[in-house]
Amino acid sequence: MNITVLGTGCYKCIALESTLAEILAELSRSDVVLERVDDENVIRRFMPLDAIPGFVIDGRLVCSGEVPTRETLRQWLGESHSEATRSEAC
Numbered sequence: 001m002n003i004t005v006l007g008t009g010c011y012k013c014i015a016l017e018s019t020l021a022e023i024l025a026e027l028s029r030s031d032v033v034l035e036r037v038d039d040e041n042v043i044r045r046f047m048p049l050d051a052i053p054g055f056v057i058d059g060r061l062v063c064s065g066e067v068p069t070r071e072t073l074r075q076w077l078g079e080s081h082s083e084a085t086r087s088e089a090c
Contacts, residue, residue, distance in 0.1 A: 001029075003077075005036040006043045006054030006064075013038075013053040016067045023073050032077070 003020060007013025017036050024032050040049060046061045047054050055063040057076065068076075 001032045001077075002058055003032055003034045004054075004056040005034070006046055006056060006061075007036060007052045008038050008040065008043075008049070010052065012067050016053045016055065019067070019070060020073060020077075023070065023077055027074070027078055029077060 005013060005017045005020065007016070013036065017034070020034055024034060037043065043049060043052065043054065046056060047064045051064040053064070053067065054061055055068065062076070
């Protein structure tokens with residue numbers, strides 16, 4: 001699984017990235033690659049800049065404009081790659 005946090009370095013972007021890293025460690029998900037993309041041109045391919053942070057799983061934007069709750073993130077990361085998991089709104 002590849003996870004990308006889209007953001008320019010604002011508080012929300014950093015908070016999302018940090019929370020994701022913590023949850024991945026708690027779940028022992030060493031198979032997940034976590035990265036943050038701050039290139040505005042790349043971010044615009046997924047969403048408008050005013051909708052940051054963005055949360056992308058395997059190339060698909062699953063949430064933007066807010067930081068999902070720890071429980072929601074835990075569910076997304078703890079479950080399989082099913083479409084049902086990714087279609088939840090944040």
